[in-house]
Amino acid sequence: MTSEQTTAAVETDCGYSSPWEPMGRSPLRYLTSSDPWRALLYTAVTLLLGCLVFVAYVVIVLLPLAPAWSSLLGRIDRARVRLLRVPAIADPHRPVDESLSVRIGVRLGEPSTWREVVYSLVLGIFGPLAALGFMILGAFIGVFAFAPLIAANDEQINFWTWTVDSVAESWWFVPMAIPLIVVALYLCGVASAIVASIASWLLGPREEELAAKVQALDSSRGVLVGSFEAERRRIERDLHDGPQQELVGAAMQLGELAQSSDDHELRTEVEAAQVRVERALASLRDTVRGVYPRVLDDVGVEAACAELGGPIAVRVVPSAGWTPGRRLPAAVERALYYTASEAVTNATRHGAASTVTIELSEVVDVVTMVVTDDGVGGADLARGTGLAGLVERAHALGAELTVDSPRGGPTVLRWTGRTDR
Amino acid sequence: MRIALAEDSVLLAEGLIRILERAGHRVVETFDDADALRGLDSAAVDLVVTDVRMPPGHGDDGLRAALDLRQRRPDLPILVLSQYVAAAYARRLLDSGRGGAVGYLLKERVGRVADFLRAVDTVVAGGVVVDPEVITTMFTGHALERLTPRETEVLAAMARGASNSEIAAALVISSAAVAKHVANIFAKLDLPPETENRRVRAILVYLSHA
Numbered sequence: 001m002t003s004e005q006t007t008a009a010v011e012t013d014c015g016y017s018s019p020w021e022p023m024g025r026s027p028l029r030y031l032t033s034s035d036p037w038r039a040l041l042y043t044a045v046t047l048l049l050g051c052l053v054f055v056a057y058v059v060i061v062l063l064p065l066a067p068a069w070s071s072l073l074g075r076i077d078r079a080r081v082r083l084l085r086v087p088a089i090a091d092p093h094r095p096v097d098e099s100l101s102v103r104i105g106v107r108l109g110e111p112s113t114w115r116e117v118v119y120s121l122v123l124g125i126f127g128p129l130a131a132l133g134f135m136i137l138g139a140f141i142g143v144f145a146f147a148p149l150i151a152a153n154d155e156q157i158n159f160w161t162w163t164v165d166s167v168a169e170s171w172w173f174v175p176m177a178i179p180l181i182v183v184a185l186y187l188c189g190v191a192s193a194i195v196a197s198i199a200s201w202l203l204g205p206r207e208e209e210l211a212a213k214v215q216a217l218d219s220s221r222g223v224l225v226g227s228f229e230a231e232r233r234r235i236e237r238d239l240h241d242g243p244q245q246e247l248v249g250a251a252m253q254l255g256e257l258a259q260s261s262d263d264h265e266l267r268t269e270v271e272a273a274q275v276r277v278e279r280a281l282a283s284l285r286d287t288v289r290g291v292y293p294r295v296l297d298d299v300g301v302e303a304a305c306a307e308l309g310g311p312i313a314v315r316v317v318p319s320a321g322w323t324p325g326r327r328l329p330a331a332v333e334r335a336l337y338y339t340a341s342e343a344v345t346n347a348t349r350h351g352a353a354s355t356v357t358i359e360l361s362e363v364v365d366v367v368t369m370v371v372t373d374d375g376v377g378g379a380d381l382a383r384g385t386g387l388a389g390l391v392e393r394a395h396a397l398g399a400e401l402t403v404d405s406p407r408g409g410p411t412v413l414r415w416t417g418r419t420d421r
Numbered sequence: 422m423r424i425a426l427a428e429d430s431v432l433l434a435e436g437l438i439r440i441l442e443r444a445g446h447r448v449v450e451t452f453d454d455a456d457a458l459r460g461l462d463s464a465a466v467d468l469v470v471t472d473v474r475m476p477p478g479h480g481d482d483g484l485r486a487a488l489d490l491r492q493r494r495p496d497l498p499i500l501v502l503s504q505y506v507a508a509a510y511a512r513r514l515l516d517s518g519r520g521g522a523v524g525y526l527l528k529e530r531v532g533r534v535a536d537f538l539r540a541v542d543t544v545v546a547g548g549v550v551v552d553p554e555v556i557t558t559m560f561t562g563h564a565l566e567r568l569t570p571r572e573t574e575v576l577a578a579m580a581r582g583a584s585n586s587e588i589a590a591a592l593v594i595s596s597a598a599v600a601k602h603v604a605n606i607f608a609k610l611d612l613p614p615e616t617e618n619r620r621v622r623a624i625l626v627y628l629s630h631a
Contacts, residue, residue, distance in 0.1 A: 240474070244504055245430050248528045252436040255532035259443075274532050281529050282554075285506060294474065295507045298481040303509035 015085045019196035022085075023189045027182075035085070036185035039192040042083045046195050047134065049073065050127010057124050066117050067108060073123070074116035074203045081196045092205030094216060112209060119202040123195075130191060137187070141180045147173035221396055229334065236292035244284055251277045293337060300325060301333040301340075305358050308344045312354055319361035328367060328419050335393050336369050336415060339401060342386045343371040343413045351375025351411055362419065369415040377409035422545060425461055427452040427471040427483055428502070437470065437531065444538050455482035463494045468545050472528075473503040473510055484510055491517045498544045500524040502531065511555050516617060524550035549621055556625050567609045575602040580624045 016022060022035040030036065056062040056069065078089040092112035096103045107113050143150065143157065150157060151170035157163070164170050205213070251274060258270040289307075296304035302324065306316045318324055327333070340358050347353035353375030361368045381387050381403050394401040399417025424441060426448050428434040438448045449466060452458040455475040463469075469490060475483035487499045501514055501524065511525040524544040530552065531537045540550040568576065571592075578588040585603065589596045610626055612619045 237479075240504065245432060248504070248531075249430075249432045249436060251529040251532035252433065252440070255534045255537075256436070256440060259534045277532070278529050281527075285504070289505075294480065294505060295509055299507075299509040299513075303507075307506070307508060 015087065017086065019081065019084045019086050019193040023186065023193070030189075031182065031185065036189060038083055038085065039188040040185065042080070042192040042195075043130075043134070043188045045080065045083075046123070046192065047127050047131040049076075050123045050125075051131060052127075053120050053124035054128050057121070066120065067113050070116040070120040071107065071113060073120050077119070077199050078203050081199060084192060084196055086196065089200050089204045090210075092203070092209045092213075094209075094213065112203075112205070115202045119199065122198055122202070126195070134184075134187075137180070137184055141177055141184060144173045144177035144180060147171070218396070221392075225393065225396060232292040236288055236294070239284065239288050239291070244281065244288070247277055247281050247284065251281070290341070293341075296333055296337050297330075300327050301336045302326065302360060304333075304337050305340045305360075308341055308356075308358075312344070312348050312356060314344055314356045314358065317357060317359045319359045321362040322360045323362075326362065331397055332367065332399075332417065332419055335390070335397055335399065335417075336367070338393070339390050339413065339415050340369065340371055342390055343373070343411070346379060346386070347373035347375050347411065351377065351379065351409065353409075353411075365418055365420045367417060367419050369413075371413040371415075373409070373411050375409050375411055376407075377405045377411050378407045379403060379405035379411050422446050422467040423449045423465065425450040425452070425458070425466045425469045427455070427458045427469070427475065427486070429453040429472065429475050433472075433528070440531065440534055440537070441470075441541075444541075446541070455486040458483070458486040459489050461490060463490050463497050468498045468500060468541065470500045470502065470541075473501060473505060473507075481510060484513065488513065488517050496522060496547075498522040498547070500526065500541060500544045500550070502526055502528045504528055506552070506554050508555060511551055515549070515551075515622075521547045521549060521618075525555055526550065526552045527554060549618065549625075551625055553628075556628075568606060572602050572606050572609070575599060576606050576623060576627045579603070579620065580627045 022030055022033065053073070057066075062069070075091075078091060082088050092115075093110060094106065096106045098106075147157060147164070147170040148167050151164060151167045156165055157170065157173070164173070254270050254274045254277065258267050258274070261267055261270070293304050293307075295307060302316055302318065302322075306314065308314045328336070343358075344356050347356050351373055353373035356371060356373045359368075359370045359372070361370075379387070381391065387401075387403060391401045394415060394417065397417055399415060402414045403411070404414075405411040424446050426434060426437060426441075428437060428451075431453075434451060434453070438451070441448055450461060452461070453475075454477060456477060458469075458471060458475075461469070469487055471483045471487045473481050473484045475486070484501060484503075487501065490497055491499060495517075499514065499517075499522065501510070503510060503525065504527070506527065514523050514525055517523070522544055524540050526537070526540060530540070543550050574592060575588055578591060583591065585599045586596055589599045592599070606623055607613075607616075607619050610623055612622055616622065
């Protein structure tokens, strides 16, 4: 565990799930902890912000811009509750990466923006009123606590029917400040808890907003996969139309040259060059196939998997319900193919395998691919970024990819998903 | 002989025409589009040479167009030049017609001019030419290693063109024993009875690995 994780864990340990929680503990524990002082600070900032908002609303010019600065206030106050050792409030806004004008449009259309305005109104009313209350309370505490000082200055203290005019008498007041301070601290606690509760109620996400957020995330993941796919296709096409054609042309020209010359030495040289070009083409072919397998599009996943061999033997076994030449939705085919491809690569590179068996089956719209190798095992999802990416990819399709790879082998990958989505 | 050529890369088409014409063949029609190739009057040519990946779809359009031509004239010799070591394409080609008069070569083999021209002649004569690299993937997995020494001997004799009775005589065993060995070879090389040209395919495996 890194030090960062440790701190996070410690923080969660003494954090609260609700701002009311600390005051529920025994008064001794509450008053000796830092919580009342945190509440005091929180309340002080609340009052300050509240008064600022009050001024902003009273100075009518700032009213039309209420959504803008309320949104800023919302952002501050979502984080500010952490002062009370409760988790920050989640942001209900949808992420928007467009131009400023588009962003303003989206924000104005979101209910959460208007809830922020309501929150600012609440704060604008609560702030000045509470500030008044706390000022009166503060004055009392000040008078009680510093009574001897006031009396020493020959000031008169009137408390109901009780008039104090000697320093000796004024000492009776001092202990009375203590319960008042306790009351004030609890009041701060209550005030901060009220504000924090209102904040989480008004500034936090509603259920449908959470759902929309999840959906937006899902579709952006889909877009990401799609754009990778498009990029792979483009690279494959570029390689095919560019370097591959040129190299084939060169091989052809060299062949013609070798044909037309009678010079034995020249012919040997040209043939050597030809071998080099052929080798370049062979390695280019492997690269191109890794980037984007044309056979997958043209013939399907079964044929494409059968061609994964190369250095090791790959057997594709159609099993229960799988008809030869079966085509699946393109996204499913690609997910299956890349999974099989990664499995074969891993089996060759890390697993020291000599044979990989790919079993395809389909039962009532559920397709299953089981890739088994005869290697040494020990593949770890957590370490291999390739496999982890494929698990992600499977999830994006609502499918499941599991890896079972005990030390000593065999490694078994199982991909299961529906074909009708 | 009269050849129809389908290749959308001008560079490669010109090179192919030069090589074929220098060898005394005549390229009578050229296509840069698979749909146009489909309209070919197959009676007017002795051989179709085509690329796999072609417009309009830039998928396996060229191959599919050639297979369509094959449907209309099953004995039409077809030589496919491809950039892919794709057993699936070669298999479809071999399965078309009666398995003869087809060739599947990687494009760069054209550079080995003499070999390429021999392949052209073989296909036109009704034979089969498959790129060794493609064969390796067609028959995956060291299939030959599963053969017994006796079966390997039988297969080697088959590759030399010997008939079953000739093999029986050469190895001093009964014809029935030869037939049994041959059946075992087919089974071990994953060649079920419905496979076309099993003998040719078994030989190809042997030649590509030997």
